[in-house]
Amino acid sequence: MGATSGVTVAVIGAGYVGLTTAACLSSLGHHVVCADVDQEKVDALRRGEATIREPGICELVVDGLASGRLEFVLGASAAAAGADIVILCVPTPMGATGAADLTALESVVTEVRDLLPHGCVVVNKSTVPVGTAAHVSALIDRADVAVVSNPEFLREGFAVHDFLNPDRIVVGSADRDPVPARRVAALYEHLDTAVLVTDSSSAELIKYASNCYLATRLSFVNTVAELCEYLDASIDDVTAGMGYDDRIGKAFLRPGPGWGGSCLPKDTFALLRTAESAGSDFALLRAAIDTNVKQQELVVAKVRKAAGGDLAGVRIGLLGLTFKAGTDDLRDSPSLAIAARLAAEGAELSGYDPSVHAPVPGVTDDVRIAGTAYHAAKGAAALVLLTEWPEFRDLDWGRIADRLHGRAVIDTRNLLDPLTVARTGLSYQGIGRPGSTRAPAVAMVAQAG
Structure with a gap:
C-alpha cells in the first residue's frame, strides 16, 4: 500500500x-x-x-x-x-x-x-x-x-x-x-x-447501511420479545436458538428499551431521507424506526401498570441513564427518552448511573441524580433498569427491597437473574421473559462420543 x-x-x-x-x-x-x-x-x-x-x-x-x-x-x-x-x-x-x-x-x-x-x-x-x-x-x-x-x-x-x-x-x-x-x-x-x-458514494452508503441494518435487527428482536410475552415463551431461549445459526449469529439479538446513542437514531433518519430524496420507499427502515418508538412506549406501559395505572406524583427509580454501559454518552439515550415519557405523565424520577455524577442541564432535567443505586430506589413505587451496567447485577437486592416503597423491578435489559430478585420478595419483569421466577436460558452442549 x-x-x-x-x-x-x-x-x-x-x-x-x-x-x-x-x-x-x-x-x-x-x-x-x-x-x-x-x-x-x-x-x-x-x-x-x-x-x-x-x-x-x-x-x-x-x-x-x-x-x-x-x-x-x-x-x-x-x-x-x-x-x-x-x-x-x-x-x-x-x-x-x-x-x-x-x-x-x-x-x-x-x-x-x-x-x-x-x-x-x-x-x-x-x-x-x-x-x-x-x-x-x-x-x-x-x-x-x-x-x-x-x-x-x-x-x-x-x-x-x-x-x-x-x-x-x-x-x-x-x-x-x-x-x-x-x-x-x-x-x-x-x-x-x-x-x-x-467509489465515494458506495463508501458513504456502506456506513449508513451497516448501522441501519443493526437498528433493524434490534427492532426485530424487540418485536419478537413482545411476542414472547403474549405466548409465554422465553426471549432468552429464542435468541439463543437463533444465534447458533451461522447465517444469523449472536450479535445484536438482545432486547432492550429501544436503541439510541449518537449513531443509530440519526443514521436511520438520514438514510430514510436520502432514500426519499432518491425516490425510493424504504418501508423496512421506516418500520424499524416506528418499532423503536413503540418499544419505549411498551416500557412506559410496564412502569405505569406496576405503579397502579397512574404515574402522577409517583416516585420511580431509574438505574442507568447513558445510552449504553461503559460510556458517559447521554446523546439520544433511550433511558432518557423513557424518562421524559414518564415525567410527562407526572412521575417523580430519581436516577443513578455510574458515569453521571451531577445533573447535565438540558439533558437530565427530568431526573434527580442519585449518588447510588440504593438512593435511586428509596421510596420508589418501581425500580427500572435501563442501562446494562454490569455492577447492577451485584447489587444487594435485599437492601433494594427494603428501600423500595413498591415491589416492582422492571429489567429492560434482561441483565438480572430473575430468581435472585424474586427471592427478596420483589416482583421481577424483564423484556420477553415470562413470569418472574423462570430462569434464563441454559445452553446444553452435546458430548461427543
Missing part, C-alpha cells in the same frame, strides 16, 4: 471519533496534529487528560504526547496548514428534517481550503450523506486536493479496540481513483484486516 513515513496527519475534531482516530494513528507511528474549537478540551488533552470515557484512550494520549507524535491545537487552520492528510471528524447531527446537518463540516472545509498544502488529501470520517465527498470537493474547488471517504465503525466503550482491530477498512474516492485511496489506506497498513477500495 505504500509507506507513510514522514506523513503528517491532521485530525479535525477531538470528540469520540476524532480523539480515538488521532490517538490510535499516533500509536501506529504517524505524526498527528489534532484540532478542536474548545480551548478547555485542548488544554486538558495537552496535559494528557482524556476528555472522553473510553478504555485505553488515556494511555494512548499520554504515550503520543511523550513520543512527540501527537499534539493538540486550537482551531482547524492550525492543524491543516502543514498536513499531508486532513481527516474530518466533526459533528454531523440530525437536522430538523431528519437529514444530517453538515453545517460544522462545511464551516471547517471553508476555513481550511486555501491553507491546504499542494497534493493534500482530505478525508471524510464523519458519518455523512451519500454525495458529501463530491460536495466537499466542490467546496474546496482545487484540482490538486483529493477528497476521500473513510467511514468509521467504532463502538463506544470499545473504540480503541475497534480502531486497532477493525473488521474492515473502507476507502472511497472519486472514480475509484487508486492514488489518494492508497495514501489513506496506507495509514492502516500495520493493521491485519481487509481493505475495500471503492
